[in-house]
Amino acid sequence: MTFLAIDVGNTRLKWALYDAHRPGAALIAHGAEFLDHIDRLAESSWAQLPVPTRMLGCVVAGDAAKRRVQEQMEQMVRWDVEPQWVVSSAEEAGLTNGYDHPSRLGSDRWVAMVGARHHVLARGPARPLVVVMVGTAVTVECIDVDGKFLGGLILPGHGIMLRALETGTAGLHVPTGEVRPFPTNTSDALTSGGTYAIAGAVERMYQHLLQHSGQEPACIMTGGAGWKMAPSMTRPFELVDNLIFDGLLEIASRRFGA
Template identity: 65%
Template sequence: MTLLAIDVGNTRLKWAIYSQAQPGAKLLASGAEFLENIESLAEGAWAAIPAQDAPSKMIGCIVAGDALRQRVQEQIFERWDLNPQWVLSSPQEAGLVNGYDFPMRLGADRWVAMIGAWHRMMATHSAAPKPMVVVMVGTAVTVEAIGVQLAPDGTSQGKFLGGFILPGHGIMLKALESGTAGLHVPTGDVKEFPTNTSDALTSGGTYAIAGAVRRMRHHVQNRCGQDPVLYMTGGAGWKMHPWLGLEDVELVDNLIFDGLLEVAKFRGISD
């Protein structure tokens, strides 16, 4: 049984086909499309998928509204006879408890990425689970805190404690361009002591994000009494990672797909 996993963000739709609806499944195909090109999927990238790799199940998460979800589903129905399952934030799923004031209002991408991060941490720290800071760097930046608590059956489970939302680099720079006379979106470099406007803007945005990550790390240390595991993911994570000034941050290619596979297993999609 093959699985189509879809992550629809603010800018792009990312997709992957796995050999099973299980964590660690073999990746058979993957790709990405900008949202304005979604209507080309069925006759484009998906048309090239061999018949033996065609998915029989689908799971996904989406941050946009019903109109965009409908566009995606139309492409799925045009290419494959699948019943889409969309993951929404909930009070609890796949080993993680949602501490948001209104759990259903938490972004599905944030929720799924945290589930992926929790199981990644447990794979190496199951004997002594650790709190985490999970950073996603994309159009927006999120910095999440996850603690550890005992479940009713005596096992460990994660507890989402709260998180920051920041504008990503592009949004920061466009805001400065539109609100400040004489500034234009730069192509500068990150410098410790910028001496031109382009470098100053690029460095300012980069170190603002780094500061938020370091602050959340400090909060989790104080709250949980130990150093957290730090994960960074997202399309622009590789750009941000070198400038954090923290040696213990693990860059993960796509925690959202990891989380979708964990939810698929939890829900028994392959059964």
């Protein structure tokens, strides 16, 4: 009973094939493609793959991207698997959704929160939780000790911040710099500005959650650019590579049964 997990973000599609649709399943193969390259998945990365029995994904890159992924799945002659996509809901896998309109919450955020909550529960008692996802955009979610998603921030990721500054000013066209406490050149000033904007926003949410719960939150970070942020955080953050896949496994085990 192989399981294909797919996460279509605004920059890249990430996929992973597991030997079962349950938490802790063994990873058989995985990969990532920029969205422009979705249309060659069938003839490249997926060509030699064992046939998936079930599939579950999350997509925030729009309906056209979703259709292109489904087209690739249809092109796989030996595959006979129905594409299923997570939609954020009021409740899922022990998590409750405090969003004003639960279905408007990005499904990648919802799935990552499911993964993070179960990551904490697998290690000990429930704790309040800050989940940071550093992708095209950055999201910072707060979950209370009972598993209620209280709310979260959306801010621009590194790339968007730099592009916004480049296009919005006359004099900011410089190579990527280093993160410095006291930047003394334009490159370092831009790179440090972006990094500390994110770190500062996260710190603020940590404080909100600490104040709300009266208990130190656990902190988990994920996403393609998470490793860039890790050294600049003000609190100890656990960097988890595959939080979205962990969430998809958790949801799949409930949805598809044993």
